[in-house]
Amino acid sequence: MIHFALAKGRLAEESAALLEKCGVDVSVLKKETRKLVLESADGKYGFFLVKPTDVPTYVESGVADLGIAGKDTLLEQDKDLYEMLDLGLGGCRLCIAGYPARRDALTSPHLRVATKYVNTAKRVFSERGEDVEIIHLNGSIELAPITGLADVIFDVVQTGSTLKANGLVVLEEVFPDITARLVANKVSLKTKSDEILPLIAALKEAVS
Amino acid sequence: MKYxxxxxxVQDVLPEECRILDEIKRRLARKFMLGGFEPVSPAALEYYDTYSQIRNAVPQEHLFKLTDTDGRLLVLRPDVTLAISRIAATKLGGASRLSYFADKWDLQSAGGISGREIYQAGVECLGEEGAFSDANTIAFAIECLNEAGLKGFIIDVGHVGFFKGVLEDCGLNEAESEKVRALINAKDGLNAERILRKAGASERTLNTVLALPTLFGGAEVFDRAESLTENACARRAIAHLRKVSDLLIRMGYEDKICFDLGTVRRLSYYSGIVFSGLVKELGAPVLSGGRYDHLADDFGGKIPAVGFAIGLKRLLIGLERQGNLPPEQPLDAVVCCEVGAEELAYRTYLALAAEGKRTRLRTDYAAADASEAAEVYLATKEGVKRV
Incomplete structure (x- = not known):
């Protein structure tokens, strides 16, 4: 049996639709249920519905053989797993955004960056040799520059309408193609290759 | 209560687990001995400089550091192979087959099945080179996992020369190469492609690098790999793997091996074949190893070498999930004793233990209870009787 870690929510629905195209029996995913572990009727697949940021953890440990996770999450967590396919779902960009001109430039010599992607932000700015202050937030990141908590934000931007509505602009596109990726456990890919490889081939076909 | x-x-190993661990160690120690290996036990503390000055330095964020009385920085051994290589080069004058049971420490391990104190069993064949030496080491790895009782494992074999050769043709600087290596290791072709295009790699080289993540499976991958590149170093790696594969098939291990040319590991003192032992019950390798012909250079020796280490905690988890743990060993005998018959009880215990029976001498003067063990004895002033 192949175990799949899927991110709860919209991505799970899109993932399920994609898997269905590849001949995976996903009818259990369509039923209204509070169960967290679901098994396909043919007994070939098990699905775990987990928080999006937890998908890499399940796959790295091997509890799940495959998973579908956003590239933003993968960048942030840097887990030891295989990134097999770009599924093209949920496309957005990881950007630095803020007001067109910086305020408080004299009293805060370090750029203050609000983000939920602390590790990625640290890496991005340290690679440039720039000292910054990273402010970890869990949501409503756009609020940080508006309230003066931070100078800029480092966050995913989909349409940019939230930014625009608040007078903010994209200052720099750092990672342009943040999409959902199919990830695989490094051991499962070899030990369950008979089951996993045909599925990956089918998914590749479906997204190309 | 924090103290x-x-x-x-880190973990304490409690009696039930420790008994099983000891049994596995006994099996492996015997296997190592029968394979002609000499045991060594490296020191746990070493100088920080030992690991920071060598070419494949251990990144300092992974080192447990302490300060010596003279102010010099010490580390807890971060890698056993490095320590063995140092010992062989500085104290044993080169060629030797060494085995060990030793801890290594990593400040950064993520938890779960990767602790920060990692107990390993391993062997190093120092002063041996060539395809037969590689095949023999892989065969011995298979023997060891069999001996430990693990079922259904496979050994995944790669060669660092293939990737190195292919990358030579890309015109990347060292930092870019390292980035591409990390991306290929994650089978993330997309971002690898971006870096390679920026560096102006040729279309053919690009296709080869991007094919790397898919170059795994049986011996048929060699043909595919060969068709992808003319690079001499990469071709040599494939030719070598073919030889190793052929030898392992002749040794009877065809169903135990598979190949992955996209294996490009982080710890990069490896110079030739690399391999890991995989089992489907566990999401991480139980065994890993490879050839490191130039590691000893850093310690003043020239010793081609190949070896592997088994993660004993992972092995135990794998065995437990498979239901292949060694069976429980209950007590064979209990000796109870009445006040005044202590020396008789003690002699009875000595005699039973001498017969090889696991015997517990009760010192609490408890009444004999026949349910405690297969043999229960009671010593009184009148003599010993079996209950």
Whole structure:
């Protein structure tokens, strides 16, 4: 049996639709249920519905053989797993955004960056040799520059309408193609290759 | 109450697990001995410089550091192979087959099945080179996992020369090469492609690098790999793997091996074949190893070498999930004793133990209870009787 870690929510629905195209029996995913572990009727697949940021953890440990996770999450967590396919779902960009001109430039010599992607932000700015202050937030990141908590934000931007509505602009596109990726456990890919490889081939076909 | 706790990432091994661990160690130690290996036990503390000055330095964020009385920085051994290589080069004059049971420490391990104190069993064949030496080491790895009782494992074999050769043709600087290596290791072709295009790699080279993540499976991958590149170093790697594969098939291990040319590991003192032992019950390798012909250069020796290490905790988890743990060993005998018959009880215990029976001498003067063990004895002033 192949175990799949899927991110709860919209991505799970899109993932399920994609898997269905590849001949995976996903009818259990369509039923209204509070169960967290679901098994396909043919007994070939098990699905775990987990928080999006937890998908890499399940796959790295091997509890799940495959998973579908956003590239933003993968960048942030840097887990030891295989990134097999770009599924093209949920496309957005990881950007630095803020007001067109910086305020408080004299009293805060370090750029203050609000983000939920602390590790990625640290890496991005340290690679440039720039000292910054990273402010970890869990949501409503756009609020940080508006309230003066931070100078800029480092966050995913989909349409940019939230930014625009608040007078903010994209200052720099750092990672342009943040999409959902199919990830695989490094051991499962070899030990369950008979089951996993045909599925990956089918998914590749479906997204190309 | 905090003084009673352990820091994260380390564990006490409690009796039930420790008994099983000891049994596995006994099996492996015997296997190592029968394979002609000499045991060594490296020191746990070493100088920080030993690991920071060598070419494949251990990144300092992974080192447990302490300060010596003279102010010099010390580390807890971060890698056993490095320590063995140092010992062989500085104290044993080169060629030797060495085995060990030793801890290594990693400040950064993530928890779960990767602790910060990692107990390993391993062997190093120092002063041996060539395809037969590689095949023999892989065969011995298979023997060891069999001996430990693990079922259904496979050994995944790669060669660092293939990737190195292919990358030579890309015109990347060292930092870019390292980035591409990390991306290929994650089978992330997309971002690897971006870096390679920027560096102006040729279309053919690009296709080869991007094919790397798919170059795994049986011996048929060699043909595919060969068709992808003319690079001499990469071709040599494939030719070598073919030889190793052929030898392992002749040794009877065809169903135990598979190949992955996209294996490009982080710890990069490896110079030739690399391999890991995989089992489907566990999401991480139980065994890993490879050839490191130039590591000893850093310690003043020239010793081609190949070896592997088994993660004993992972092996135990794998065995437990498979239901292949060694069976429980209950007590064979219990000797109870009445006041005044202590020396008789003690002699009875000595005699039973001498017969090889696991015997517990009860010192609490408890009444004999026949349910305690297969043989229960009671010593009184009148003599010993079996209950």
């Amino acid at each position: 009673r706790n352990l820091p994260f990432g």
